[in-house]
Amino acid sequence: MSKINTIAIDIGHNVSFDGGAVGLRTEDSLNLEVGRQLIDKLRATGLKVIECLPQSANSLVDSLSKRVQAANDGHADFFVSIHHNYFEGAHGTEILCITGGRAEEVTKIILPEITNLGFTNRGVKDRRELYVLKNTNMSAILIECAFCDSPIDMNNYSPEKMAEAIFRGICKAFEINGPVNNTSSDQTNYYTVVKGDTLYSIAKRYGTTVQRLVEVNDICDANVIRVGERMVVR
Template identity: 60%
Template sequence: MSNALKLAIDIGHNAPYDGGAIGIKSEDSLNLDVGTKLIGKCSAAGIEVINCAPNNVQSLFDSLNKRVGIANDSKADFFISIHHNAFPGANGTEILCIPGGGGEEVSKIILPEIIKLGFTNRGVKARHDLYVLNETNMSAILIECAFCDSEIDMRSYDAEKMASSIFNGICKAFNIPNNMGHIPESNKTIDEGIYHVVRKGDNLWVLSKQYNTTVKNLIALNSINDPNLIYIGQRIRVR
């Protein structure tokens, strides 16, 4: 079994019946620019990327449903949807997820990386009404990178920097060696543990066999309260 992370990347909108917001720049072109660059960086780092862009879309629902279908069929470990917001007078970055699982955990690691670029931190926000978050089998997040109708956000917007920041966050969250740019400051003090990203069918007993350790060790290394409750996308230290 390969231990490579399998990551579903959904470039928001960019389909018939499913156009993005129009601001100072168009959301479609921003999503496509950031998403394409992000896919390139992740692929170069050895991450198995599933591009969720749908074909032959017949309706808005069809567009969303096909993205989710591609992610679920691929049995990806994690799902990231790339969007840009629009609302008069607003600016900044937020990440949307269903709280209490891997999505929230990873959002809290990626968001600060984007905020380093100077965007206003609008926080990690709980959402229970988004189709791509609700219907994906794996932990999922939706990144609202910036407001495409905000002069503040669009003034010197750089899709390359945005993609790099998201990529840096992914590397931190899933313990992937980051050779694309600077090593994030806080990574320098991380110990030399070995980590496993939980996928469907994993449990602590299976992981203990796979990494030649014991369930007791895994519980202790990860301060796990309930050994029956590990979730897909969770990063477990195995050594």
Template identity: 35%
Template sequence: MKVFINPGHMPGVDSGAVNPNSGLKECDVALAVGKLVEYYLKNAGCEVMRLQSDNLNGETPVYPNVCKTANDWGADIFVSLHCNAFDGYARGVETLVFKFGSEAERLAACVHKQLVDTEQSVDPYILDRGLKERPNLSVLRNTDMPAILIEMGFIDNDHDVVLLEDKQDTLAKAIARGVTDYANS
């Protein structure tokens, strides 16, 4: 299976959300977890390409185009990694797909289950925010393969940020298990 990993945002260009207390940046969490997911998937026999770029679909031509690269490479699945932010109180994990009833929803269900089960084993108060349709997101709309976007937790929440900061390896293993569950189903 060819898995394309897209750590969200881009250091030095667009950090994404930032924790107001620690300064932890979404782009850094996404990249760290993305590298670990890549490692675990390669060890499981997957072919993996990872790209973090501020150019999702041609809007920033100076950087590599994420959707075009995934499509041209012929990825079987696409996984984009992110951290949510809202008001400092919202928390939990959610997984986004272009459309319910699609193959992407099946992929999302496998990954989301592993991620929620893992996060709740570390912190029983982590909320399962479920699967959500988001047809307006470029990486879900402009990819040719089943694509998901994972919001691993709320980086601006004091509880979720502990997972995002201290449990990156645990999160990566859960995501990789979800991908392999999907591949084996």
């Protein structure tokens, strides 16, 4: 498959008039965590990355059109939209695209990387009616990473591992040279604080300590962290 120079990453929902699902965890927060970490990883390879999340929107159509416009105006070579599913009793990962072309080829490389984390493979699905898939000038996919209302999927869910799996798949699909298998114990990861987080919960999720988080982020008061704050976790 031909290499790319520019990729568009769309972080689903996260604006007014475009709210995500609410389950055991909110789709908005999961999309944001996975999307931002994926963007960081891709930029670290030298690839140009266009973040398509708009700062505001006055309607659902406005939100979707701004995402597409960002990708089209930036002349992206490929488009990836990050989402999480919601449906009672369902679990697993699926990727949506317009089948029969480059997009489907890429999904078949990315999907096994995600399911190797232990998620059920729900397959590649043709959803050519979706706005962001049919209106982008480049091939596009929408990844439904997992079900945010599923105890099976959300038990020990790791946004970092999900972002790494998607990153690994993209690198394989487009022959991108990058730290695909960086297993260093001192690897630097990033986390965006969401409502309800504490340093203790973040430390537990990433296998570190509150004291370590305080030290590497120069935190003055361990009891005070702000929603939206971007932290180093290692």
